Amino acid sequence: MGKTTIQKSKIKIAENGVDKTPPAKRLEVLKTYKIYIGGKFPRTESGRYYIPTNAAGKKLANVCLSSRKDFRNAVVAARAACSGWSGRSAFNRGQILYRMAEMLEGRKAQFIDELVQQDSTKNKAENEVAAAIDRLIYYAGWCDKFQQIYSSVNPVASSHINFSVPEPTGVVSIIAPQNENHSLLSLVSVIAPVIAGGNTCVVLANETKPLCAVTFAEVLNSSDLPGGVVNILTGKPSELTTWFVDHMDVNATIYCEKDSALKKMLRESAAKNLKRITFYDSVNWATDEGQSPYFIMDTQEIKTTWHPIENIKSSGVGY
Amino acid sequence: MAATKKNSNTKKSNTIKLKFDTSWQYAPAPENKKSATINKQYELFINGQWQKPLSKKYFDTINPANEEKLSKVAWANEVDVDKAVKAARHAYENIWKNMPAKERAKYIFRIARIMQEKARELAIIESLDGGKPIRESRDFDIPTAANHFFYYAGWTDKLAFAFPNRQTSPLGVAGQIIPWNFPLLMAAWKIAPALATGNTVVIKSAESTPLTLLKLAEIIEEAELPPGVVNILSGAGDTGAAIVNHPDVNKIAFTGSTEVGKIIQKAIAGTQKKVTLELGGKAANIIFEDAAIDQAVEGVINGIFFNQGHVCCAGSRLYVQESILKEVVRKLKDRLESLIVGDPLDKNTDIGAINSKAQLDVIHKYIDIGKKEGAEFYQSSCPLPKKGYYCRPSLFTNVAQSNRIAQEEIFGPVLAVLSFRTVDEVIEKANNTPYGLSAGVWTDKGAKIFNMTTKMRAGVIWANTFNKFDPSSPFGGYKESGFGREGGLHGLLPYVNLVNE
Incomplete structure (x- = not known):
């Protein structure tokens, strides 16, 4: 060990006892990226995380590596929210989607910043956020209109009133587009039509660009959207896709990749409880092709209702 | 026991029992x-x-x-x-x-x-x-x-x-x-x-x-x-x-x-x-106490015995509001007795032959299951032709929601009768099935009809009617x-x- 050197203290003590070092730059408060289940922001129950990086190799965050258990919790939350959300008036759902757009507009800067961190340019990021806001407004408007377009009053030959209307399928599990530069716009594009139609959903965010998904959950949380209507997990599709399509209390699954082996697995697994399965593997979300009421109809069922009409001959015609 | 039974009968005496034991007999009217x-x-x-x-x-x-x-x-x-x-x-x-x-x-x-x-x-x-x-x-x-x-x-x-x-x-x-x-x-x-x-x-x-x-x-x-x-x-x-x-x-x-x-x-x-x-399906057919009971009973009969019950949208689970359960069951039994089972080519026949031996076996299997599960079995006493595959119109009362005869599709002339008290209860029971093809509701109250028709998770809902079809009317399941x-x-x-x- 030998000799001990006593260093000269670097601490300068002023006469009145206050540190005279010039103030350092303010330390930034970093955000912990969480998942969104039932209107709350837990970390994953598994305690696991992964570190996505951008093209330059910069670490984005310690993002939750969600587990099957997180997914199951999210399905419970989505199922619980189902009757409330589908029971809202269509007009009210439209107002809430519009409110989501308002909240997103107010936090534009944050989303642009995150998109730039995830390899977008400032200009592209601005355009993408604007397009995501506009897409929400687009679907806000459809909430109380698509039913009129796709309903019918059916002129049956017997003495009955008969009509067919779309109704939400129920709980939808969504693997958000993964190989997609527009991580925010594509996420909004797959969620909005599902909830506009009165479904609830569990969404797995883009694995490599997850930041906007978590921040979007914060937008949802401040938009009057009831907890559980949209649940957002971060993690690896390679781990979770199986569970997304396997769960017996999920009514429909949306998958957006071209992976044909996985698509085959999804269709096979969906047979367990006859989930409706939809593939959006070649949609360009950045254009107008990425929005249409037909996306809403992909998670709707048609219900037909019959009731007799009293048919008394002597009552004659009404005119 | 007997006294209580008599009491409850007198209580329901305001409803008239249809008399079927007349001298009316149908002569055979076979199609050529x-x-x-x-x-x-x-x-x-x-x-x-x-x-x-x-x-x-x-x-x-x-x-x-x-x-x-x-x-x-x-x-x-x-x-x-x-x-x-x-x-x-x-x-x-x-x-x-x-x-x-x-x-x-x-x-x-x-x-x-x-x-x-x-x-x-x-x-x-x-x-x-x-x-x-x-x-x-x-x-x-x-x-x-x-x-x-x-x-x-x-x-x-x-x-x-x-x-x-x-x-x-x-x-x-x-x-x-x-x-x-x-x-x-x-x-x-x-x-x-x-x-x-x-x-x-x-x-x-x-x-x-x-x-x-x-x-x-x-x-x-x-x-x-x-x-x-x-x-x-x-x-x-x-x-x-x-x-x-x-x-x-x-x-x-x-x-x-x-x-x-x-x-x-x-x-x-x-x-x-x-x-x-x-x-497949296991349709709930629901009768509220304010329904036109005789019409509802006819609708239930048509709902389950149409085409020998070989109908995917058959009303095979009947939910009756508790206050009218006895009356409805009695009327159903009376009506069961009046159904004519026999030669499909006879124009008077209500219920023809079961489609195949295999299907008749399935129906018999479920009747046994229902009895073993403890439900009460009732079957028409009508005669059956000596040859061919026939099954008398049948119903089970005292059925529990979890019984297999209330959960699984029988695809034959067998009705499971269950009861309920409140609207919320019956919606939950009706939707408690993996199926969702059709459903029926009987009530004279318009607002109740639309509450029921929107809450039931099925592709076709018949209100105050059942088993109606038309080329212009979409059909299919949830x-x-x-x-x-x-x-x-x-x-x-x-x-x-x-x-x-």
């Missing part, structure tokens, strides 16, 4: 078999010709009412299916998809008209081959089937109006597999929209009921439909599997059990094939009752690609 021609043997209808099966195999089709052989029909194997698909592909590429829509329409109209002209013959054959009462085949199956062709014929040149902001294009070759409970009607439900949208068809009839489809093949010949546009095969499950697995089929439409539906969904995984599945719709405007979608232009 001679109005129908059935060949001794049938081949496969491929490419507009009657072709001998390459399988070299045939099977007998029998009359379930007396177990007598009606005819011998070809059993298509994989090679036959391949031949039919090739014919359908050729007709699609070279004739059908390019034909002006209004000309295509006229072929379909022709088929409808010839079916109407031959309605009596078709009805007789349907009843002979499947066991259903002639009253039903004559007044429901055959006319509705013809109307279906007539309805969709009119859509052919109007598809541009069907889907806002989208054009349609046909899918190609449709492979269709139909059940034995409504053979000709199910064929119409499948063929008519497929043709109207410009597809060609390979269709397989059910093993126990091939004959009316073979008569339809004759009608198609007579209508001079171009060869290969519709190919009609007979066979069994292996024939159906060959259609599902054929690589050049673009679309599968299946009506049958949920079990087979799931197998089909798995089989087509990894292909581009589109699919619609119309599967949940494990399948997906896709047949009938109406919505029935076009399963047969087209939507093109954004």
Whole structure:
């Protein structure tokens, strides 16, 4: 060990006892990226995380590596929210989607910043956020209109009133587009039509660009959207896709990749409880092709209702 | 015990008991078999010709009412299916998809008209081959089937109006597999929209009921439909599997059990094939205390005993509000006694023959299960013919929600009666099933009707009526009752690609 050197203290003590070092730059408060289940922001129950990086190799965050258990919790939350959300008036759902757009507009800067961190340019990021806001407004408007377009009053030959209307399928599990530069716009594009139609959903965010998904959950949380209507997990599709399509209390699954082996697995697994399965593997979300009421109809069922009409001959015609 | 029973009876004395024990007897009124021609043997209808099966195999089709052989029909194997698909592909590429829509329409109209002209013959054959009462085949199956062709014929040149902001294009070759409970009607439900949208068809009839489809093949010949546009095969499950697995089929439409539906969904995984599945059901039929009880009882009887209960949307779970349970059960039992079970060709017959020995065994199995589960069993005391497959109309009371007879599809004339007290309770019970094909509600209160019809998770809801069908009315299920719709405007979608232009 030998000799001990006593260093000269670097601490300068002023006469009145206050540190005279010039103030350092303010330390930034970093955000912990969480998942969104039932209107709350837990970390994953598994305690696991992964570190996505951008093209330059910069670490984005310690993002939750969600587990099957997180997914199951999210399905419970989505199922619980189902009757409330589908029971809202269509007009009210439209107002809430519009409110989501308002909240997103107010936090534009944050989303642009995150998109730039995830390899977008400032200009592209601005355009993408604007397009995501506009897409929400687009679907806000459809909430109380698509039913009129796709309903019918059916002129049956017997003495009955008969009509067919779309109704939400129920709980939808969504693997958000993964190989997609527009991580925010594509996420909004797959969620909005599902909830506009009165479904609830569990969404797995883009694995490599997850930041906007978590921040979007914060937008949802401040938009009057009831907890559980949209649940957002971060993690690896390679781990979770199986569970997304396997769960017996999920009514429909949306998958957006071209992976044909996985698509085959999804269709096979969906047979367990006859989930409706939809593939959006070649949609360009950045254009107008990425929005249409037909996306809403992909998670709707048609219900037909019959009731007799009293048919008394002597009552004659009404005119 | 006896005293209490008497008390509760006097309490309900305000309702009148119908008297059925009169001297009225119905004389037999059988339809004449001679109005129908059935060949001794049938081949496969491929490419507009009657072709001998390459399988070299045939099977007998029998009359379930007396177990007598009606005819011998070809059993298509994989090679036959391949031949039919090739014919359908050729007709699609070279004739059908390019034909002006209004000309295509006229072929379909022709088929409808010839079916109407031959309605009596078709009805007789349907009843002979499947066991259903002639009253039903004559007044429901055959006319509705013809109307279906007539309805969709009119859509052919109007598809541009069907889907806002989208054009349609046909899918190609449709492979269709139909059940034995409504053979000709199910064929119409499948063929008519497929043709109207410009597809060609390979269709397989059910093993126990091939004959009316073979008569339809004759009608198609007579209508001079171009060869290969519709190919009609007979066979069994292996024939159906060959259609599902054929690589050049673009679309599968299946009506049958949920079990087979799931197998089909798995089989087509990894292909581009589109699919619609119309599967099983366990419909809740709900009577509230404010309903018109006698009409409701009639509706319940029709809901479960129509076509011997061989109906996927049959009202097989009856929920009665507790305050009227005794009265409804008593009236149901009375009505059960008055149903005439017997010769399907007799115009007085209410309940005909069970479609096959195999199905009769299934029904008996479930009756045993119900008894073992502790439910109370009641069956009509009517006589049954000595030969043939028959089952007396039956009901179970004291059924628990978890009993298998309340959960599983029996597909026979067996009703499970359950009770409830509140609206919320019955909604939960009604929806507590993996199925979601149909449901019924009986009440005189309009607001209650719409509460019920919106809350019940099923594709078809009948309010103050049951088991009504129409070509313009979409039919199909929620949940494990399948997906896709047949009938109406919505029935076009399963047969087209939507093109954004």
